[in-house]
Amino acid sequence: MNEPVAEREGSDEALGSLAPSEFADLYAAHSRAIYYLTLRFLGDPQKAEDATHDVFLKAFRKMDQFRGEASWRTWLYRIAINHCRNLQQAWHSRHLFSNADEAVWENTPATTDSPLRVLETKELGERIQAALDGLSEEYRLLLLLVADEELSYEQVGALTGQSPDAVRGKLHRARKAFAVLFKKSDPLPEHEASIKT
Amino acid sequence: MKHQSKLNPEQQQSRQVGTEQQARQQPALEFATAEELLRYDAAHTTVPAGVERRLQKSAGDLPRPKPAWWKRLWGGTKP
Numbered sequence: 001m002n003e004p005v006a007e008r009e010g011s012d013e014a015l016g017s018l019a020p021s022e023f024a025d026l027y028a029a030h031s032r033a034i035y036y037l038t039l040r041f042l043g044d045p046q047k048a049e050d051a052t053h054d055v056f057l058k059a060f061r062k063m064d065q066f067r068g069e070a071s072w073r074t075w076l077y078r079i080a081i082n083h084c085r086n087l088q089q090a091w092h093s094r095h096l097f098s099n100a101d102e103a104v105w106e107n108t109p110a111t112t113d114s115p116l117r118v119l120e121t122k123e124l125g126e127r128i129q130a131a132l133d134g135l136s137e138e139y140r141l142l143l144l145l146v147a148d149e150e151l152s153y154e155q156v157g158a159l160t161g162q163s164p165d166a167v168r169g170k171l172h173r174a175r176k177a178f179a180v181l182f183k184k185s186d187p188l189p190e191h192e193a194s195i196k197t
Numbered sequence: 198m199k200h201q202s203k204l205n206p207e208q209q210q211s212r213q214v215g216t217e218q219q220a221r222q223q224p225a226l227e228f229a230t231a232e233e234l235l236r237y238d239a240a241h242t243t244v245p246a247g248v249e250r251r252l253q254k255s256a257g258d259l260p261r262p263k264p265a266w267w268k269r270l271w272g273g274t275k276p
Contacts, residue, residue, distance in 0.1 A: 020256075023256070027249065028254065031244045031248065031249070032238070032239065032242065032243075032244055035242070035244040035245075035248070036239040036242050039242065040238075042236070045245075045264075049245050049248055052244065052248050053248050053251050053252050053255070056248075056252050056256075057252060057255050057256060057259075060252075060256050060259065061259060117257065121238075121241045124226075124238060125238060125242075128234065128235065128238050143231050143232060143235060144235060146232050147231075147232040147233075147235035147236050147239065148239075149236070173198075174231070175230055175232075176229045178231040179231060182231070182234070191223060193226035193227070193228065193234065194225060194226070194227050194228070195227075195228050195229070195230065195231060195233075196227060196228070196229050196230075196236055
């Protein structure tokens with residue numbers, strides 16, 4: 001049985017080239033993180049689905065460029081961030097914006113969730129997306145990366161081109177800005193999810 | 198024998214409103230930080246199955262990627 005990719009990171013065998021089954025392990029270990037980043041960064045489930053596909057395909061094609069200096073997760077995030085930025089630049093240059101329909105807010109709840117949980121997840125997802133959309137791209141990306149427990153401040157700093165101290169400083173401001181926007185998006189303040197401020 | 202409610206229509210309506218309010222007053226989710234909330238959201242997000250299917254097809258159409266340049270050059274020793 002194949003050893004999970006995440007546990008082989010850093011070993012020579014894990015670097016440079018993967019067998020199809022190992023690439024499947026790579027996908028299984030990191031696809032949720034990549035999909036979530038693209039979903040909340042782009043704010044559109046369909047675009048996130050396409051972006052996740054494109055990120056992993058790019059990773060598959062550029063496997064020979066992975067040198068093992070970063071973790072697989074960090075490497076994939078770098079591809080995903082560049083891909084999302086390119087997409088946004090292309091849309092902006094063509095003055096095309098995402099449809100303001102229901103789909104913009106949706107995420108895909110786990111299939112085992114109860115109908116009530118699905119509804120709650122959808123509502124919470126809408127509020128989170130609204131709050132994230134109100135942030136600058138820098139703060140949005142920072143919060144999404146810091147939320148991944150597998151990443152250290154050093155890795156977040158490397159991905160966003162700043163020092164770990166700068167990450168910590170900006171994170172404090174990003175949290176506050178997000179909390180304000182999240183509270184504003186709450187239709188029933190006493191009943192819904194909240195963040196301690 | 199038909200079982201009749203002991204409540205009059207007004208009481209029934211009041212009871213229904215109470216139940217709806219109770220349903221809405223589920224224990225609120227409270228998160229210490231924005232990241233904690235995002236983590237919760239991420240944990241409840243599933244990657245659509247279509248992505249993996251598309252990826253299998255797309256990757257299957259491509260030749261298997263070459264080993265890393267340094268692996269070809271130094272025979273597997275990390276530079």
